[in-house]
Amino acid sequence: MTDSNELYQAILTGNAKKAHATTQAAIEAGVAPMDLITASMVPAMDQVGRLFEEEEYFVPELLLAGRAMKSAMELLRPLMVASGQKMSARVVIGTVKGDLHDIGKNIVASMLEGSGFEVIDLGADVSPEAFVAAVEQRQPQFVCMSALLTVTMPAMKTTIDALMTAGLRNRVKVLIGGAPVTTEYAREIGADGYSENASTAVGLVRSLLAEA
C-alpha cells in the first residue's frame, strides 16, 4: 500500500508536514486509523530506534521523527476515540523530581506513542505526588520514570514508595531508565523493569504486556 509506505518514509525522514498530509489523504481514502498505525507508524518508529542503536541516527533525527509521528497521531487520535477503539495500553511517563533532563524521556514517549500506546507525558521535575495523582486519575497500566542525575535517582524509589502508600503499586508496572540507571538499581528499588534505550523500552513494555 503506497499510502502507508509514504507515511513510513515521512516519519523516518522526520518530515512532519508530509506525515500530516499523507495521513489526511489516507483517512479520506478510507484507510482505518489502526491500519495506519500498525502498517506504517510502528514499523517506522522501530526502524528509527534501530538506526539510533546503530549510530546512524542521533538525537536530532529522533526528535524530528517523533514530531512527524505526532503530527500524524493528532489526526488519528480523535477518530479512534470516536470509534471507541482502544490503544494497546496506557503509559504515564515523566522525569523525576529535581531532574530537568527530558530529551531521553521525550524520545521514549514518542517511541511508545508511535508503537501504538497511549502516552500521558507529565513533563520533567515531576513529584511523587504528581505521579500518584496521574495513576489515580488516568488508570494507566505502566508508569515510566526517567532520571539522568545520580542525585535524582533516589526520587524513583520515593515515587515507588508513594505508589505503595497510596495502594496503587499493584495496579501498574513501573519501568525506569536514564543513563545512570541500571538493571540492578531497578531490582534494588522494586521497579518492574529497566531498559537502556528507547527501542528496547518499547520491547520491554510489549513483553510485560504479553505476560500480564
Add this chain to the structure above:
Amino acid sequence: MTGRERILAVLAGQGADHLPCMPITMTFASDILGAKYLQYVRDHRVMVDAQIKTAELFGFDYVSTISDPTREAADLGANIHWYEDRPPAINEELALLADKSVLSRLQASGPITGRRMEDRIRGIERLRELCGSELLVEGWVEGPCAEAADLRGINRLMMDFSDDPSFVHELFDFTLATAIDFAAAQINAGADLIGVGDAAASLVGPRIYNEFVWPWEKKLVDSIHANGGRVRLHICGNTRRILDGMGTLGCDLVDIDYPVPMDQARAQTGPQQTLAGNLDPVRDVRNGSPETIGQSLAEVLRQAGSRWIVAAGCEIVRDTPHENVRAMTSFAQSHAAHGMIQ
C-alpha cells in the same frame, strides 16, 4: 615540579616527574568546604576556597572555575531556576529564544557587568593570586553549541538544525562572540587554560557536527590561542562519531568521557593530542574501590599512552568516597609522564 608546570609540560608533549591529575569537581568541592552550592555559584570567594581546599586535600594539579552552564545565559537575561544546594538550571520552557525572532533584538552582554560572568573572572583573579604558580588555574566558557542550547532550549535547537539552518548559523555567531569575549577576559584575569564545555554537541552525528558545530568551535579555539590562552575541550557523552573532528580543532587538551574507549580516542585524535579521562564517574569512581580504580587507570594509561592526564570522563559526583578520589591522585603520582619521542 609544581602542578602547573606538570600540566603545562604534558600539554606541550614534554615529560614530567609524574602524570598530572585533573578531575573536574563542582558540587563535590562545595561539599568539601561545607558550603551550600548556591553560595558556591553566587560568590567566587566560596568557589575559590572550595577549589583550593579540594586541590590540597587530594593533591590535584589544578583549580577550576567551572560551576554550572548558566553564567552566560543569566547575564543575557535568561530565566534561571535557583536551588539551595544544587546547580542552577535554565528554564527551557521559558527559554530566552523560545521565539526565534528575539535573536535579532538580543543585546550582547560583555563579561564585566557585575553579574555572573564577572563573578567567575573575579574567581580567576583570586585563584591566580592565592595559587601563584603552584597550581594551574582553569577558566570556563560554554561552547557555541551548548550556549545556543541554553538560550534556545536544547529540544528546539536539535530540530532547528534541519528546520532553519540559517537561524542556527546566526545563533552560533552570537554565542561564539559571547564565548570569545568571556574567554579573553578570563585569560586577562590569569587563567592558564580555558575549558570549553560543549556537551550538547555529543547529541548530534557527524553531519551536523561538521556543518554546524566544528566551524564555530574552531573559531573559538583559534581566538583563545590568539589571546595567549590554552584550550581544554569538554564534550561529555558518546562522541565516538565526532571524534575525528574534535581531534582537528587544535585543542591543547581533549576530555574523553567513558562511553568512548580510550584506544579509539587515541587512534582517532592521533599521537600528538593530549587527552584526559575517561573513568566512568559513577560506575568506576563513585561505586568502585581504590583497587579497582587503580586497575582501571592502568588500563586507560595503556590505551592512551603517556600524553595523557588522569581524570574521570566528567565531574566527580558529590557522594564519591574520598579514598576513591585519592586513588586517582596516587595513581598519577606513581607514574612518570614520558615525553613524546621527538
